[in-house]
Amino acid sequence: MTYQSVNPFDGKLVQTFEDLEDAEVERKIAAAHACFQTWRNTSFVDRARIIAKAGEILHTRADALARIMTGEMGKRIGEARGEVEFSARIMAYYAANAERFLAPVKLHPTNGEAHMESSPIGVIFCVEPWNFPYYQLARVAGPHLMAGNTMVVKHAAIVPQCAIAFEQVLIEAGAPVGLYTNLLISHAQSDTVVDDLRIRGVALTGSVGAGRSVAARAGKNLKSSSMELGGSDAFIVLEDADLDVTIPWAVWGRMYNTGQTCCAAKRFIVVESMADAFLERFTAALAALEAGDPLDEKTTLGPLSTEQALLDLVRQVDGAVAHGAKLALGGKRIDRPGSYMAPTILTDIAPDNPAFREEFFGPVASFFRVKDEEAAIALANDSDFGLGGSVWTKDVVRGRRVASRIETGMMFINNLDWTDAELPFGGIKDSGYGRELGDMGIQQFVNKKLVRTHDVKAPA
Structure with missing residues (x-):
């Protein structure tokens, strides 16, 4: 059974879903291909009527859809509603x-x-992926359907109810x-x-391993692809920096x-003169959750998406400590029902520690002291990843100068506000x-497609 809806708040199984039979998959792909023959010639006005209506439905049912999300992957209800509303704005955009x-x-x-x-x-x-069950769908459905393509979508195995609900929104929209x-x-x-x-x-959002596998297969088939990874x-x-703003x-x-965001702040790189004050205030703020x-x-701290995600994260933190990192806060699961991890801060992470290059997908922060701006830039760029920062x-002039030198697809100065449909999202490396x-x-x-008209005789 691939698809299961399990509430990470209490670990209770909510519902299971059977995988589609191969014959049913074939039928659905055939229907998508047949629809494309008509949809490609449908006017933008008629396409927009359906996509805009889907956005309206998302907005109208934000609370109900958010509750499905919270029950399947544990997102705090306020954040869940915000995600549904952002998804509605993307469709409208x-x-x-x-x-x-x-x-x-x-x-x-x-x-000519x-x-x-x-x-x-x-x-x-x-x-x-599962971490933004509606937003991830809206940000591919909105543009690619409006462009005249049709779509078949494999959503994450732990959010089947969200996947079905989003499809139903579009069906209801016409x-x-x-x-x-x-x-x-x-x-x-x-x-x-x-x-x-x-x-x-082929478009994938997920882990580096999944991206390599799917991108290789798409490349073998000479198909366009986009990969949004870790x-x-x-x-x-x-x-x-103004710590009253920064903290x-x-x-x-x-x-x-709960830290389960690909573009989350994960490596906190602080110049030495600010390091003690920042760490003290940051630690106190995380401990208060x-x-x-x-x-x-x-509620200020929700569960991780699954019990396995929690176990993997604890194991990863234990490995970091075993290789010399120190715990300034947390490091363990919380003793209560559900898949809860204590907010955690790791310090003294040496370059030969696996944690130096790993992504921590949960409430774990890596803290680094550096001498100055140049050292901060060098450390920021010493990463296998290049999504944001x-x-x-x-x-602000200094901030822009530093931002231009960081090897990522996105940089933010004195904010982390990426929730705007107008802003391109993606990375490098x-x-x-x-x-x-x-x-x-x-x-x-x-x-x-290039189209050229030129009244000229053919070369002799």
Whole structure:
């Protein structure tokens, strides 16, 4: 049984779902391919009517959909509602802007006239993770459906109810059969889908291992792909940072979604003159968080998504300590029902410690002292990942200078606010390739065709 909904608050099994039979997978891909033949020629106005309606439904049912999410992967209810609302805004954004983003672009050749035009490529296969069960779907569905593609989607095995609910939103919004199809399939079946000739693009958000595997298979089939993988974002605190601003963002940046965010602040790199004050205040703020029912608005620390995620994280922290790191806070599971991990701060992490390069996907912060700005930049770039990061300073010009030198796909100065449909999201190095959201996100799976007119005789 691949798909199970288990509440991480109390460990109770809520519901199980059978994997689709191969014949049913074939039927659904065939329907998506057939739908594409019509949808590709559907006007932007008619596409937008469905996608905008889906956004309206998400907004109207934000609380109900959020409760499904909280029950399946433990996200605190306020954060869950915020995710559903952001998903609604993404759908509305692409409904309103897709035609403008994909409008023909006039070129200026030496002779004649030319333009670039955009057209959809076919059925897109998306493999999505559990940590943002609706947002991850909206940020591929909004752009790629508005571009004229159709989609088949394998969502994470622990959030099947969210996957089904999102598909139902689109159906209720008027989506034709085959426009957006949820697939409850195994990893082996997923490989078969990637190989299918009717699939023309592959998008994955997930682990580095999953990305390498799926990207290799897509590449073997000469299919376009985008990969949004892990991250180990640096949170750089310079000597002129305002800690009254910085500390709340540090807590939010590490603890949002119980730390289970690819672009979370994970490596806290603080110049020596600020290190003691920052660590003292950061430690106190994390220690004040209280575990509780994620459906309770007052809860400040939710559970991890699964019991296995908790066990893996504790094992990872124990390994870091065994290799010489020190615990400034936490390091253990919380003694209570559910999959709760104590907020944790690791210090004294040497370059030969596995923790120096690992991603901690949960409420674990790595703390580093550095001599100065140059050392902070060097340490921030000494990472296999390159998703995002932030720099904290009262001098915005200085902040921009530092941001430009960090090897990532995204940098934030005195904030960590990535929740805007207008802003492209993605990274480099082991964090993957391609971009989602913004104008760039809708360009990922479209054919950019050159059309030229030139009245000239053929060469002799």
